[in-house]
Amino acid sequence: MLSQKNKTCQVQSAMEWTILGSGTSTGVPLISCKCQVCRSKNPKNKRLRASAWIKVKNRKILIDTSTDLRQQALLRKVDRIDAVLYTHPHADHIHGIDELRSFNYLQQTRIPVYGNAWTCNELQSKFPYIFNPGPVEGGGIPQLDLHFFEGSVAAVDVLGVKVIPLPVRHGSKEGIGYRIGGCAYIADCNEIPPGTLDRLKKLDVLILDCIRLERHRTHFNLEQSLATVSFLKPKKTFLTHLGHDFDHDSWNRKLPKGVQLAYDGLKIKAP
Numbered sequence: 001m002l003s004q005k006n007k008t009c010q011v012q013s014a015m016e017w018t019i020l021g022s023g024t025s026t027g028v029p030l031i032s033c034k035c036q037v038c039r040s041k042n043p044k045n046k047r048l049r050a051s052a053w054i055k056v057k058n059r060k061i062l063i064d065t066s067t068d069l070r071q072q073a074l075l076r077k078v079d080r081i082d083a084v085l086y087t088h089p090h091a092d093h094i095h096g097i098d099e100l101r102s103f104n105y106l107q108q109t110r111i112p113v114y115g116n117a118w119t120c121n122e123l124q125s126k127f128p129y130i131f132n133p134g135p136v137e138g139g140g141i142p143q144l145d146l147h148f149f150e151g152s153v154a155a156v157d158v159l160g161v162k163v164i165p166l167p168v169r170h171g172s173k174e175g176i177g178y179r180i181g182g183c184a185y186i187a188d189c190n191e192i193p194p195g196t197l198d199r200l201k202k203l204d205v206l207i208l209d210c211i212r213l214e215r216h217r218t219h220f221n222l223e224q225s226l227a228t229v230s231f232l233k234p235k236k237t238f239l240t241h242l243g244h245d246f247d248h249d250s251w252n253r254k255l256p257k258g259v260q261l262a263y264d265g266l267k268i269k270a271p
Contacts, residue, residue, distance in 0.1 A: 015056040015181055015270045017207070020072035022262040023047025024211050024219075024243045025092040027068070037244040044248035044263040049092040050187050050241045052207065053078055056180055059159050061085060063178060063185055069096030076265060080107060083158050084144075086115035087187045088175040089122030097127060100142040110143040114156060116165070116176050120148045151176055152195075166196045171218035183207070183270040184234075187241050190218050192228060203234035205270050207262060210239035210246075229259055238262040 021027075028047035029038030037045050049066035053076065060080045064087055066072065081103045087093055100111055115123065123146065124131045130142050149156050151167035151174055166177030166184060169191035177186030177196070182204030186192070189209045192200070200206070208228065211219035219241065220228065229237045239246075239255075240262040252260050 015054065015183065017183060017185075017205075017268040017270065018053045018055075018076055019207070019238070019240065019262045019264060019266040019268070020051040020053055020076055020078070021048035021066050021068055022240045022242055022264050022266070023049055024241050025049065025090070026243075028242065028244045030244055033244060035244055037247050040247065042248055044261075046264065047242055048072055048264055051093075052185055053081075054180065057161050059083070059161055061158060061161065061180075063087065064093040064187070065096040065100060067092050067095045069099040072264075073099065073102075081111060084111060084113040085158070085163065085176075085178050086113060086119045086123070087177065088170055088173065089115070089119045089126070090188065093187070094119075094123065094126070097123075097130070097142060097144075100144065101140055104143045105140075110145055112145045112147055112159070114147045114149060114158060114163075116151050116167075116174060117148060118173050119176070120146055164199055166192075166199055168192050168196060179203075181271060183268070188218065189220055190216065190224075197232070200232050200234075203232060204236065205268055206232060206234040206237045207240055207268075208237060209241045211241055212243045212245045226256065226259065229256070234258075236260075236268075238266065238268065 048068035051066040052063040054061045059082045062081045062084045151165050156163045164179040168175050168177055168189040170188045175188050184200055184203055185207045187209050208225050209220045210222055210225040213222050215221050225239055237259045248261050
């Protein structure tokens, strides 16, 4: 039987992921759509843009500053962001960047943000007032420190947390997923190269892109996602970046054992 001290240590060492958003770039419901999923009253069919928040080793790390970051932070009581990991620089994954100002103010610290060359170049180009600021009139700007890494690097030290980059194909570009411990997160992806598959062995939890039923040029569809799960054999899989093809309850009854749809607010415990 565990002593109280050991129980406390066990709780403190656990990692917790919160899915802040499980939706594709339009969110669900899609504006003006009258389909069954978009008209659903099930809160698990209401999907903000894809993002996740991780509590690990007394750090709180955000994956992507989604367009809906303010709403997500208020809904899920996001009280701190120590660092941001960017998967890629598409609008739905970066355009909430200004919301980081609130965390600068609350924490009285700058925030390190991490990405590959594509992401860092696009962030500097799209947000010069943040990354190459001149005189500022009016409101403040996010206080961020940009850290570039090569996707091929074995690991990135993020404030003492070992983060393993997972290079993936997103159309013609290289996006990045992330692995921390036994949990991996891959959002926008249409191909996982062999080197990344090697980094995905022996997973406890896989959070994986699955945009729709039909094939897509830059994302996994359901067939491709399930084929990846079958190959990797993680203990649990949650599908994310979901469009309005998927009714939460009915699809969860159809999916293979160990595979479920993610939903906004889902909390995942991992070793």
